[in-house]
Each structure stands twice: as C-alpha cells, then as structure tokens.
Amino acid sequence: MSEPTHIVITGANRGIGHALGEHFRAAGNRVTGTSRDGSAGLALDVVDPAQHRAVADALAGQAVDLLICNAGVYLDKGQALDDGYPPRMWQDTFAANVTGVFLTVQTMLPLLRLSEAPKIAIISSQMASQTNAPGGSYIYRASKAAALNLGRNLAADLRGEGIAVGIYHPGWVRTDMGGGGADITVDQAATGLMARFKALSLDSTGCFETWDGRSHPF
Numbered sequence: 001m002s003e004p005t006h007i008v009i010t011g012a013n014r015g016i017g018h019a020l021g022e023h024f025r026a027a028g029n030r031v032t033g034t035s036r037d038g039s040a041g042l043a044l045d046v047v048d049p050a051q052h053r054a055v056a057d058a059l060a061g062q063a064v065d066l067l068i069c070n071a072g073v074y075l076d077k078g079q080a081l082d083d084g085y086p087p088r089m090w091q092d093t094f095a096a097n098v099t100g101v102f103l104t105v106q107t108m109l110p111l112l113r114l115s116e117a118p119k120i121a122i123i124s125s126q127m128a129s130q131t132n133a134p135g136g137s138y139i140y141r142a143s144k145a146a147a148l149n150l151g152r153n154l155a156a157d158l159r160g161e162g163i164a165v166g167i168y169h170p171g172w173v174r175t176d177m178g179g180g181g182a183d184i185t186v187d188q189a190a191t192g193l194m195a196r197f198k199a200l201s202l203d204s205t206g207c208f209e210t211w212d213g214r215s216h217p218f
C-alpha cells in the first residue's frame with residue numbers, strides 16, 4: 001500500500017492504547033486516537049452512541065485499515081464473592097468492555113470497507129478463556145469472555161467481506177490496570193501486538209493470540 005496505513009485506537013490516552021499509538025506513529029502510520037477526554041485526538045466514550053456518531057462524521061470517507069478496540073475497565077478487582085459485585089458494576093463493565101466494542105465496530109465498519117486490507121483487533125484478555133478459570137474477578141472475566149465471543153462471531157460475519165478479526169491477550173502489562181508489579185512494559189506489549197496485527201489475515205481470522213505470538217486456548 002503506498003499510503004501510510006490508517007489505524008484507529010480506542011482508549012488511546014494512556015496505558016496500552018497510548019503506547020500502541022506512539023509505536024504505530026513512529027513506524028510511519030497515520031493514527032487516529034480516541035479517548036473519553038479527547039486528549040488522544042477524537043472524543044469517544046465508547047458507550048455513548050452520540051459520540052460514536054460524531055466520530056463517524058469526523059472520519060467520513062476516510063479508509064480505516066486497522067481498528068484496535070482497546071478501551072476497557074476492570075472494576076471488580078478484589079471484590080468479595082459473598083457481598084461484592086454490585087449490579088451497577090456489572091452494567092458499567094459490560095457497557096465498556098462488550099457494548100463499547102460492538103458499537104465501535106459498527107461505527108468503523110463503513111470506513112473499514114474502504115480499506116484494501118481491513119483488520120479489526122479486539123483487546124480481550126487471557127482471563128476470557130474458559131480454560132483459565134481460577135475464580136475471582138467474575139465481572140471482568142465474563143466481560144472479556146463476551147468480547148472474545150463477539151470477536152469470533154464478527155470474524156465469521158466479516159470474512160466474506162475480506163475483513164480479518166483477531167482477539168488478543170496483551171500480556172500482563174504495567175499500566176494503571178495491570179499495576180506496577182506486572183510482567184511487561186507497555187512498549188513490550190505494543191511491539192508484540194503490532195507483530196500480531198501485521199500477521200493477522202483471513203487465514204487466521206477469529207484467532208485468539210497472546211502478545212508474544214502464542215495461540216491461546218479458548
């Protein structure tokens with residue numbers, strides 16, 4: 001492709017999303033970052049349909065080659081099984097981690113269809129896996145499992161249009177969410193994920209992979 005690749009990233013103001021934006025820009029790509037506060041470029045709370053419409057208007061007619069659904073919350077860290085996990089926490093988590101991903105894909109689909117080789121990357125988590133179920137973090141695990149399921153079904157629906165969809169575990173990353181004791185830096189996560197996104201194709205659509213290139217059990 002002669003033009004720089006256009007990449008859209010949600011939650012690009014901090015953490016993994018911010019690092020991905022920096023690395024993709026440094027590699028010569030055009031990056032449209034979105035964030036709730038607008039500081040990453042465009043204002044987008046992924047749960048807000050009106051803001052999705054505004055973003056669609058702002059980018060109208062511009063091909064998007066890679067959409068990275070990165071924005072997410074982990075609200076139930078440390079909740080107690082007996083008296084924690086209030087209903088509102090379920091709603092807020094699913095709104096951001098599941099509905100938000102779906103709305104973002106809907107918003108970007110017309111722009112992805114303008115690309116020669118469109119891809120969607122969904123940042124889920126190893127905590128989505130049915131084979132990794134040690135208990136705890138019920139809300140986050142369920143929301144990321146739903147995002148994984150969503151990605152798998154999008155892959156089936158969009159394969160015929162030539163849009164590849166990958167679902168990723170970004171590693172345990174030192175961010176506000178991952179904490180200071182996590183395994184890897186945002187730069188390591190971003191570098192690894194970029195290689196995964198590059199390798200994503202219609203042959204691998206629907207994959208669930210880790211940042212360092214391993215297939216993750218569903």
Ligand code: NDP
Binds near residue numbers: 123
């Ligand atoms: P951070 O908490 O550092 O950043 C989360 C980002 O998501 C922020 O930019 C935040 O914006 C944004 N966000 C949250 N809710 C919304 C919303 N409703 N609309 C728009 N943006 C929103 O997390 P990480 O960078 O660590 O996580 C990025 C992704 O990676 C998440 O999906 C997370 O679940 C996943 N992940 C992270 C792991 C880790 O170890 N860090 C491990 C596995 C998965 P704001 O500043 O406005 O809050």
